[in-house]
Amino acid sequence: MANNIEKICVVGLGYIGLPTAALLANRGFQIHGVDVVQSTVDTINAGKIHIVEPELDVFVQSAVNSGRLKADTKPDYADIFIIAVPTPFHEGHVPNVDYVKSATEAISPFVKPGNIVILESTSPVGTTHMVADVLKENGVDTSKVHVAHCPERVLPGRIMLELVQNDRIVGGLTPEATEETAEFYESFVNGTVLRTDAKTAEMAKLTENSFRDVNIAFANELSILCDKFGINVWELIELANRHPRVNILQPGAGVGGHCIAVDPWFIVDAGGKEAKLIRTARERNDYKSEWVIKKIEEKMAELEKTKGSPVTVACMGLAFKPDIDDLRESPALYITQRLAAGHDTIVAIEPNIPLDTDIPQKLKIDNPSFHLMDIFDAIEEADLLVFLVAHKQFRHLDVSDLNFLDFCGVTNKKQR
Numbered sequence: 001m002a003n004n005i006e007k008i009c010v011v012g013l014g015y016i017g018l019p020t021a022a023l024l025a026n027r028g029f030q031i032h033g034v035d036v037v038q039s040t041v042d043t044i045n046a047g048k049i050h051i052v053e054p055e056l057d058v059f060v061q062s063a064v065n066s067g068r069l070k071a072d073t074k075p076d077y078a079d080i081f082i083i084a085v086p087t088p089f090h091e092g093h094v095p096n097v098d099y100v101k102s103a104t105e106a107i108s109p110f111v112k113p114g115n116i117v118i119l120e121s122t123s124p125v126g127t128t129h130m131v132a133d134v135l136k137e138n139g140v141d142t143s144k145v146h147v148a149h150c151p152e153r154v155l156p157g158r159i160m161l162e163l164v165q166n167d168r169i170v171g172g173l174t175p176e177a178t179e180e181t182a183e184f185y186e187s188f189v190n191g192t193v194l195r196t197d198a199k200t201a202e203m204a205k206l207t208e209n210s211f212r213d214v215n216i217a218f219a220n221e222l223s224i225l226c227d228k229f230g231i232n233v234w235e236l237i238e239l240a241n242r243h244p245r246v247n248i249l250q251p252g253a254g255v256g257g258h259c260i261a262v263d264p265w266f267i268v269d270a271g272g273k274e275a276k277l278i279r280t281a282r283e284r285n286d287y288k289s290e291w292v293i294k295k296i297e298e299k300m301a302e303l304e305k306t307k308g309s310p311v312t313v314a315c316m317g318l319a320f321k322p323d324i325d326d327l328r329e330s331p332a333l334y335i336t337q338r339l340a341a342g343h344d345t346i347v348a349i350e351p352n353i354p355l356d357t358d359i360p361q362k363l364k365i366d367n368p369s370f371h372l373m374d375i376f377d378a379i380e381e382a383d384l385l386v387f388l389v390a391h392k393q394f395r396h397l398d399v400s401d402l403n404f405l406d407f408c409g410v411t412n413k414k415q416r
């Protein structure tokens with residue numbers, strides 16, 4: 001094993017921690033996986049998985065069968081500790097590093113001189129230093145422990161592949177920490193392992209997601225301007241992108257997911273007035289969802305006048321991006337919920353979620369006033385279709401004779 005590393009303790013067994021633990025176990029390391037949720041621990045120890053990700057089941061089953069992956073609610077002694085716990089935000093977009101803090105406290109009694117502690121969670125600048133401080137407060141001699149940040153940048157749906165193929169950025173609190181940690185990643189990553197310091201590594205991950213957010217905000221602003229000017233934004237972007245040095249992203253109903261819609265706030269929170277463009281982009285992307293709601297309600301009012309009674313609206317798509325079932329921070333879900341709060345004629349079509357799904361349970365919300373409907377029933381029954389997510393099931397629908405609004409370009413037709 002790399003640098004005599006035999007045992008690794010992975011803390012947090014979610015979308016990042018579990019694939020990492022299973023991959024490393026299959027590469028011959030002894031893995032002690034830790035999660036605070038007992039049912040997650042039990043599922044993994046039974047060789048099964050609690051999240052949806054291609055190929056992960058095969059990796060976990062073989063890791064558990066080989067005896068090299070064991071899950072527990074408590075950490076254990078190891079050569080390396082990897083922290084992969086959530087980093088959401090509190091009210092008011094203030095970063096919440098409480099999970100990182102409690103994971104660090106939990107490993108402290110088991111961290112020995114010579115160990116490496118790696119923070120993989122997407123983190124505000126300075127969090128790796130905080131990890132070292134928490135270790136120190138809990139009696140660890142941090143002058144003899146290597147602490148580093150290595151942000152994860154995998155794409156859900158391709159995690160098992162990208163864990164190995166992607167380039168990685170490693171930033172330690174000391175040059176030795178950077179080197180030791182980088183050598184460990186080089187033992188299983190095929191991409192290039194790039195060395196820097198901890199703060200730059202933290203900022204690099206936040207920058208990647210902010211870059212996407214700012215560029216989507218540009219596309220979203222164009223879509224609002226094009227609506228005002230009577231121009232088809234999809235055609236406009238296609239034309240402008242024929243310039244050899246222009247590459248405009250696609251507009252949508254907002255920006256969602258647990259990364260792009262969240263991480264830029266970590267920069268804004270710390271950067272204050274100096275993070276003006278990044279804050280504005282975040283606000284523009286959130287505003288796009290409000291604008292979509294306004295457009296839908298205007299169209300509903302217009303159709304209601306002709307019909308003489310309330311119109312049924314089918315919200316096409318609930319997920320935060322095409323062809324997945326993930327509803328975290330989803331603008332489409334937000335728009336549907338907002339519409340359903342004011343109208344009892346809203347139905348939702350989400351081909352990636354089974355029709356008999358218990359929506360309140362899945363969404364952890366009380367009694368939403370919309371229900372799931374099949375695509376073709378919706379086309380038959382709804383007075384207005386509003387396309388919110390460009391799922392592949394919507395791509396070839398012939399809606400030319402129907403009332404529809406397309407906020408994600410899936411019908412790719414001119415509409416005013």
Ligand SMILES: NC(=O)c1ccc[n+]([C@@H]2O[C@H](COP(=O)([O-])OP(=O)(O)OC[C@H]3O[C@@H](n4cnc5c(N)ncnc54)[C@H](O)[C@@H]3O)[C@@H](O)[C@H]2O)c1
Pocket residue numbers: 011012013014015016017034035036037040084085086087099102103106120121122123152153154155156258259
């Ligand atoms: N999912 C992605 O695609 C992705 C991509 C890049 C980076 N990230 C980042 O990776 C980090 C983890 O994200 P995720 O998607 O794996 O989250 P997740 O919610 O899927 O998993 C986190 C796990 O940590 C567990 N946990 C929470 N506190 C704990 C503690 N103190 N000790 C042990 N376990 C604890 C939770 O029970 C959960 O199972 C976040 O910072 C996220 O932003 C995620």
